[in-house]
Amino acid sequence: MQTVLINREPVELYKILKFENIASSGGEAKIMIENGEVLLNGELETQKRKKIMNGDVLEIFGEQYRIVLAE
Numbered sequence: 001m002q003t004v005l006i007n008r009e010p011v012e013l014y015k016i017l018k019f020e021n022i023a024s025s026g027g028e029a030k031i032m033i034e035n036g037e038v039l040l041n042g043e044l045e046t047q048k049r050k051k052i053m054n055g056d057v058l059e060i061f062g063e064q065y066r067i068v069l070a071e
Contacts, residue, residue: 004016006070013038013050014030017038033048037060040056042057054069
């Protein structure tokens, strides 16, 4: 499981995919979410602007990412 550090919360889901280079652009990130390729805490997530918080776990293409708020 990889760790994704955020400096504030909440952060919109598509922005995490974009800034972590999981998607090459915000538009691609939104399409991935729309196509059902993203799980949030084990559940399918289709809200592009879903607010992601410290402790959330994303799964994309079999890779898991734990969201951690940097101190």
